[in-house]
Amino acid sequence: MVMGIYDELLAIGKYLPQTLTYKESLQAMPPLDLTPVEEFTGYGNYTVSRPMFYDLILKQVPPHKIHFGSRVLNITEEDNKAVVHLSNNSIFEGDIVVGADGAYSAVRQRMYEQLRTKGELPKADQEDLPFSCTCLVGQTGVLDPEKFPIVALPKCLFNSIHGQDKPFSWHTFNTAQGTICWMVLEHLSKKSSKAAMEHRFRDTNNSEWGDHPAQAMCNETRDFRLPLEGGKTGTLGDLYDATPKEYISKVMLEEKVFKTWHHRRYVLLGDGAVTAMHDAIALANLLYAMPTKTSSDITKVFEEYHKERYPAVMESYNNSKQLAKIFDTGIEGAIVNYLTTHMPMWLWRQVTPNLKTLYVTMGDYSVKYKRAIRMEDFFKNPREESMNAADDDATALQDMDENEWSQVEFEYLPALQWLALKGPWTFDKHVLKALCSKVAPNM
Incomplete structure (x- = not known):
């Protein structure tokens, strides 16, 4: 099936070569280069605002059929x-x-x-449908490049800012139309998720997701800071004020x-x-x-x-579910973010063809490792034969206790990344503790 809209899609999109992650202080972490994905698929990454994409698809359907x-x-x-x-x-x-x-x-x-x-x-x-995040989304009108230098950039910048000591992360990207699309995620605890769900299903009019709750969330988050390029910073409130009310929605992310x-x-x-x-x-x-x-x-x-x-x-x-950990504001999100943004390019290229098996699950109460590779040998000599030899020599980790894990040296950060990418497996509490002690000081 060929729709014949590829060129039109590129015309309304903006090329995205990398993503950027910031701490709440706006201290930048290393960018995540998306080049290996483009090399593997043959297609670049483009961002398109939802209304533009909607209109493009709608044009393909005869009006009398809708x-x-x-x-x-x-x-x-x-x-x-x-x-x-x-x-x-x-x-x-x-x-x-x-x-x-x-x-x-x-x-x-x-x-x-x-x-x-x-x-x-x-x-x-x-x-009932469970969910762990509520999401505030919107798109500004066309912005002045003098006030918002990011909209004048020839490429798209997808920025993610992670709140410190608050259950929020917020994300922006600039579009080909001179606007900024934005999203604010509130990461709910299990208790508040349950309460929010009970409230929603009691309310048949679904008022939890009307104009007033969206405005309340805007008020709660409007002072959150964000980078605007050109040495300028702003706040989410600057974007809210530049966004038509009909372009603001509060939704939940069902799972x-x-x-x-x-x-x-x-x-x-x-x-x-x-x-x-x-x-x-x-x-x-x-x-x-x-x-x-x-x-x-x-x-x-x-x-x-x-x-x-x-x-x-x-x-x-x-x-x-695993990708959502990148947006999480807790320790799991911090670990996944650190591993992802510090991944060497050669490792990206090794794992890109197997992205569909990228499962990293933390926090379970059982350790389910298929095997452990000879990390030091592999990462000193990252060739295919080393990988095969490491797999052949793999040692089960199921019986490794907390003391043994505390002795594991993550001298080579890619080794930890390789462990994560070789999943699926889960990390027990003492494993998380070991990971935090090795990785957290560098975050």
Whole structure:
């Protein structure tokens, strides 16, 4: 499937060669160079504001195929047809219904109600959506380069600032249109996550995410400082004041993959941006090759779709959870940030082809190391044969106690990075303590 919009996408995007991380004091950490990813994929990284990307995609769809301002009230199956009932009393019929309407999909909810009535909905799919972050997002209007030098730069700067002794991180990037997109993450504790969730599900009007709560979060964070280039700094308040109110939203970042994706003539797409696009492509290809429109053939296609996409979605979900550690303001985030920003370029190039296996999980109560390589030998002589020899000579670490871990010398920082990148595995509490004692003094 070729959409033919690549050149248009580049025209509205801004090239992103690296990302920058700052402490709250605006002390910069080493930049994260994205060149190895570009070398591996053959494509550069570009940032595009959500409204611009939305408009570009919308232009590809004939206007008569989109109906705005209507909510799905119910879905039914009648006479071998899927029927959609909208809030404006309109009714549409078709062979299937594809629910692509977000984390709180009305299609999914109606479908799950039918399955729950029959006792066929897994318990896991009946649980509420958990989340550990609330997120304030927005985009300024066109800015004056004299006041905001960052918007005049020929390339994109993605800046991440991590709060000290506060549960916030904030992130900005400049666009090709002379604006700044910004995001503020509040990292919730388990207790406050539960309280926020209970509040949301009690409130059917969803007022927690209206204008007033967004403004309250703006007020709470407006004095947070950020770099603007050209020797200038500013605050989030400067960006808030330059942002149209309709471009400010407060959302939550849900963390869940449902097990049930289809029932009868109804099927769901994901809500994970790129993952959802891949879902759509996979489903479209399977539907194109479907022999008939009978219920049995539709069920077979949906089952094949789930079989094809579920492992990839779970992998993406796990990667996303680990990526979130970079934004975390706790000790785990500090460790991951330090390892990432101090990674030598040769190691980046070694691991880039295996980024899909990049899992680093800390804080569990069990040590699950597959093996340990001869770190010193490998990092003094980083050749493929050294890597193979190190793997062949690997020693299990499952029985290593706290005292033994305290004796581990991380003289070669890349060795620690290699351990992290060789996952999946988890770090026990005493391992975290050892990591902190070795790494934290350098952060």
